Amino acid sequence: MTETFVTAPNPVLRVAPAAPAEAAAHFRASLARQADVSDVAAALAGAADPGFVLLDSRSTAAWDQGHIPGAVHLPTALIPEQAAGLLDRDVPVVTYCWGPGCNGATRAALALAELGYRVKEMLGGFEYWVREGFEFETWQGRERRTPDPLTAPAQQGDCGC
Known part of the structure; x- marks a missing residue:
């Protein structure tokens, strides 16, 4: 028999x-x-008004641990009651949370979209912001870490993608 x-x-x-x-x-x-960390950083660095609001949807404890300079802090659970007082419906919103293992930015984007805001989610979240070597703030001041060579080019600022 042949198999x-x-x-x-x-x-x-x-x-x-x-x-x-x-x-x-x-x-x-x-x-x-969606937008990625590098594009958000370039937009924030390149103009006084990037044309969007960056929204950190994490808890106050997470915000205090570190956040992107210029971001608005609005935890996801508070979006329905506080978004109208903090955000202009005519200005797009880019949400972020911890990182790729967290869907908090997605939940925040959904909550905002359901309220009538134009919204994008920043892929990679705060984790990749820090890992790519961009400046962040804590309650103690501004910090910057060395870029992780697995997430950002070691010798240049642009990955070419």
Whole structure:
């Protein structure tokens, strides 16, 4: 008796890639809802008015541990009652929380969108802001850490992406 072995398909292509138009629509929609740490940092550094408000949706204890300079502090649970007093509906909001293992920025973005705000989520959150070597504030003052070479180019400020 001869055994027949069927080779498993390539795990990457087990599900075929989307058609180009479908893929383009998906990625365009992703970029309409997300920004990355480097782009947010460049926008904040490049102009007195970046055209958006950066919102930290974490607790007060987390905010005190460190936050992005210029960010507005509004914990997610307080968004329904306090957003109107802190945010202008005509100005887009970019939310962030701890990092990629936390969906707090997503929950905050949802709460704001449901209230009628235009909103994006900053991918990587506070963790990647710090890991990429950008300045942050604590109750003791401003700090900056050496960039993590696994998250940011070691010798240049732009990864080229």
